[in-house]
Amino acid sequence: MATLDKIRKQSVLLLVVVGLALLAFIVGDLVNSSAAFFSESSANVAEINGKNVKIRSYMEAIDQMTEVYKMEIGEAAIDDKITDQIHQSVWDMTVRDNILMRETKAINMTVSEAELYDLIMGKNIDMMISSRRMFFNPETNSFDPALVAQFRKMIDSDHPNPNISLEQLNQWKSYWKFWEDQVRMGRLEAKYGKLLYNLLVVNSLDAKNSYNNQKTTVDFVYATKPYLTLPDSVYTASNRELKALYNKKKEQFKQEASRDLKYVIFYIEPSDEDFANAEQWINELKPQFETTTEIGSLTNANSDVTYKGENLSKDAVDADFRDFAFSGKKDDCMGPLFVNNTYKMARIVETGIMLPDSVKLRHILVQQDTEEKTQLLADSIEKAIKEGADFAVMAQTYSKMSQTATKGGEIGWVKEADLENEMAEKVMKASVNEVFQMKGSYGIQILQVMERAAETPKVKLAILERKVVPSSATQAKIFQRAKQFAYENNTPEKLEKSALEQGLSCRPISSLDINQTRVANLKNSRQIVRWAFKNEVNTVSDIFECDDKIIVAAITGANEKGYRDLESVKDFLLNEIRRDKKAEAIKQEMSGKQIADFVADVAAGYTVDTLRGITFNTPYAGSVGREPELFALASMANQGQLSQPVKGVMGVYVFNVFNKVVSDQPFDKEAEVSDLTRAHYMLPYLGMDVLKKAANIEDLRYKYF
Template structure:
């Protein structure tokens, strides 16, 4: 376990996905996919390219990820945000495994046991393993550490799991790398391509242009038929795909402390003041037993104390109490416990060990005069300081864990002391201490203002009454207006979304929305301090948007096409050689652009207009182009200057190869994803 602890320190806290290829594969719609999977009919929560996925299979993936994360982060519990990230990653890995394993089998792509051993102990060690087994003193990879770990891991179940998980991820990355390289070898950048690209970029042009925008032509001048809309819709149906989404409207009844609750809290803090003010009462213990916030046992300089307390502290005697005062929805009492002369900083070195017997032995050695730094380098289990002989340098009071901090600031310069913390046993040598300054130790009793059970029940009763009287969407809307409530909206909710607006942990509301029918009212949900009642007001299923939904955007596209034809015909009937006259006749103006090459993304004054860039770079100097239709209007270009810029074919060829690699990393995996049928029904279970 000790070896695992060392490599874990170096590996860092990560949710493990190796390699750009795998990251690329997980981009896009996969991030919003999910699934769980029993083979039984009612517990299948996903399907990946014809393979049903059961809950136990999904849970196995998820449990491995969670266990690995917990080992790395040294935590026994996961917060909701981390749990959700791991659930997404588990599903994404399952998708990748099913789809890519078929590709690997078709092509005979494999990773042998010898390859894995080479990646662990050979000449080309995997970066993750190199990081884990790098000697902190030399900065060099230590192959002996890997061999030692592999020999000992079977005696430690956690170390065995850790390694098997790591090995599995490395194998996946290696498989994908091989697959990617096969595709790369099938892609070739020809000399003609490189030459064409170089020549296109050798020309930079300065030009004037005139534009007549589509907006200047009245929409009423254009007629779009239903048959044209239908034909366009059929030809471009892939552009109108949509995810399943839901729209809801809801009201929230917030539970807040009532006046009676405030009065009760004030009375409680007033009663506490009587005992808290007694000098014979241990203020720290009183706070630990009665306060709703943890006691912070620190000595503070006056400038570190809250500004509203500084005036009190400056003149108060020990055991005097300030308050009650109200701050951040909390009633507080603060008592001055001690006034001390304590250094603001200390310098120390330490040796950290987990074995108490070894700690005793090392403590006796350094107390008898042994070389502290040498023993720290050899034995300390704090790798960050061990390499420096245990030296921690100078640190402020409160920077270290409590017992360690107290030992350093309460001891004497030169002392060697031994203390226990949650990290193990520390043998500390206090090397130096700063100049003493006046510091104050405070004890603060906190009584948070919260609502009572009675208040909670009253608000729930109000929400229940509202729900009972408003069983239709019409009554709901009317009551919202009559009672001056605030109606909120959850728009375009997706089935795997985790929350609605700012509602705490409101996943259940989304699950309800995907089970309900339009105009259904929800039950009363409790999210944090709010009771919520919602109506489902809209539902769109996965597939293609209907022609009625996209009709306006299709009409706009078709209208612009016809406007372009009208404008081009108008321009061709005018004298195009005089740009100023042309601009005047079109009720436009002459604009200019400089230094534009074929690869330009946009043109100043025009925006993103590839057609304009193409026309400008293809027109000879001094000539005027034919009118070209762009995104926003029709353009005429006159080139004023052409500058030749040297561009290497080799450079362009290297750039094209880089672009090919980019396309393989992203577009190839995207193409595989699009070919697969992926059904994600995790939302029914999570």
């Protein structure tokens, strides 16, 4: 009993412990679930008109476009500049597609499957499909719809070609889906644009008004006084006037969030000691370079320029050694030279070579599970071609190189430098139509030379070259100097003053956008943009390494999303108010005077001149430039009557029409309507632009890139 009583007493504690454990488990699971939910909901790269754009789908779009680009150019890698362009293109397409889908859905506008088929496989194939080199017939070098059909059949087949890997098949499917989607959205945008175009109808009144605006041509003499002839100091503006004009024009001052910076550049450049060391290095190697029997090994072990044993034509030889290379004999040497921060010398390895500069080539890349299977298939293909099989058909059927397989294996014209050494030697010496194999780590290539360029003299030339670059010690000194500079100059004012004293370049940059990929033309400077939006005004950065430059930056201004404040646009407002006040002053000064009075008053800043052939629609004329109000009033004025002063863009004018010609060409309603309708061609583009500006877009790319 004592034991049971003890257990009974402890059971309350046990229940509490178990209960707390269960509660902790439930709460933990709830917290984890909530965290996952909020993480998922916050993983948006944008919100466009209330619709979230998930970072995952956005990244998939970037990856897809990147792969399409690589397939288009036949390269495995792309540089940062192209990557930036792809990112921007995906963003532009994302915004366009979301806005367009919203607008077209509201009016039940779609692209039917029949429409899409006609644009990709039918009689009206879209340029986005017909301009793809993948669908060009190598024989005619033009678009071939049959290749599109063949491509579609290949990627849609329930029994795909066993010679095509699953990875390659998926790449082709993604490639096709990308262009199919582009055609679909392009067609939808065109239909919506056509709707906008047709909404604006030119009527009889529009046509008559256009005719009237052009039928009268005038010649007139005018006098003008430019605003700049009056001193700014006399014409000021009160705070009330500035504020009133600011409120009137406030929508012009709408802005996105941006930052203003100043940055100082420290160039990572070689020191005098680095130049001296490089000169000593090449002079010490010179005797060995001139006498060695292992020129390739010596050069490749020491030179910035690899020696590949290539046969070089005159154009391919370094210009500094060109005359020497084609006038000297084997083992002659030249240098060292010092050109563009580079020490270099050359040695002739072989002369008297006659080969073509380039050959037109096609190939079939054969890959199988094993070397034996690869060799067996390659031998079978080569044998079939030599017995009369169509090389292009064999390439389309068996080649693993997708970029060339659809073009019948055609690579095009290649130079020796484009090929690996062993292949180059064989290809350049092969006769036209000769078929042969080349083994590589990637498989076996079956090659055929289709055409050969004319043979030209060539040489083999070894070049020992070293560009003088900053040593580790030099770089360390530059880094230390930049760090010390950033530490000592902890305000924008100090930074600018110290840069001036030390002869450093201090540059301003205004309105830096949060999604800019770089600052000015600085490579690898996205890091500076991120820093600028995470820190306060007047903050000075630590050092940023941007390729061959070290940057120290300071935030001089922060412009938040909304409207620019009055102070930041004060000069613009003041200039406009001044112009209005000067115009009134000049008008009063001109009042009651004749043209002859202004001729005699040149010292007061007046100019008198003549304009001819002016109509209501004239946009620009002579030394006056763009003065639409002047031209419109002159075209409607009575001949021989002096006008009232006219406020123009650059000054105030008075004029007197001395010749007026009214065209006797009859009104042609159809011609006028046609001309005005043609002028509406920009409406679809302007319409999309208006929709983008009106859209509620929250751009969150800065969180991820």
